Amino acid sequence: MRALLLALLVLSGTAQAAQLEIHLSGGQRNWSSSELLSHPQARDIQIDEDVSYKQPMRYRAVPISALLDGVTAGDHLQAVALDGFAAELPAATLLAREGAKAWLAIEDPQRPWPPLAKHKPSAGPFYLVWTDPAASQIGPEQWPFQVARIRQLATVEQRFPALLPAVDASAEIHAGFALYQKNCMACHRLNGAGDSEFGPDLNIPHSPTEYFTGDFLRQYIRAPQSLRRWPQGRMPGFSEQVLNAMELEQLIDYLQHMAQRKSSPVPDGT
Template identity: 70%
Template structure:
């Protein structure tokens, strides 16, 4: 309950107060603790970094940040972590990716109360108070959903397949469908539930009452995933587009195959 109390309190505070009183909850086992912004800004391994192509700001950005791995004491490469944002976005993250010493490097950027970051868009807040950013993300195929901003907590949890069996393909599903399930976890689960299964409270369920493969005409769902605004002009829409550099054509077809497969495995009672 402490996690959600923290989320609720932070969500009610003005932006300036949130930046000044920000607290990050780490629920990672014996080393669990909370960090105040001031503590992280003064951390001995904090430094100024440049993110050449920031996913959220769409330009180069500079942050004071701490290598995320140094905050994850006791976490092992085989563990599974989840970063929860103030708006209910819940990014599922393999610990091995966050702990890696080569390839992409994960940083926790900290917004300073006297140096607030710019707004993400007109009328919107900044990406603070805490933002998971990456240097060299292409080296480890880090996707845009693995850049959670306004992070309030990082938790160690059981893998997705154990927590949410309602997401699993049939035991005899082919390798392409299984690959689609892995892509769903990486690219979709941070915002969406499916069969009412998942921790995100951000986007709509993708199977109940209807799966998008059931109501999008042939080819239109793929186009929507590539560029949502090209299909439905909605300035307030938050879904990002997934270019071929993020989700190859082969991977897109695997993801669509998983969704089509899950349309035959609805669990409507799960929504009750």
């Protein structure tokens, strides 16, 4: 019992001490949970279709634009979660005044959010959520939870040339590259390029297009557990609402193209 009480005290102290790091070109600012909860623009919002909780949720939240002083629509940001998930986010989407609106939801240590699943933590202490997400085609990978820091970076193309398709690649392949950035890059690297530490590389040593035959890769993207069922599987399925049939083909076209553009040697013994 004493050990349990001590653990609860440690968790409580950790929640109250939660810090969000924001690294922008103009400098770094750390925000505590209490500072954000009392922010002048904080308000209660309703999320009708929460991507992570799969149910309506209410949050105390701040418009993410209120925390991005000096950022302009042409800039690029990245939200990094505690588990290494790294969502690439065009600033124009985060700053938009019309369509989907981005909010930073803040978990109140005195009123913690429910766990995401049995034996799992909550989405806190910080969670990027959206009102009216369909208006701007916001995908599930653009809802990072357990966010630890937000940072301003150069674009993906500038930071990771190993991800670029050939200049003369088709329009479909270039469209697939954009879809890869939106839907895959938060969890995966490709050719060793990317910031995520969450999922496996999608080209080294082998592209999934090299070992999934027939329609199995399409099925896997739509419903991963329909092919590989295991309790710890964390890849979400990408429905037609998130990735329509044409976009799915464009994404696979990009992966097939990059399978011919491996830029890192296959490790010995693999």
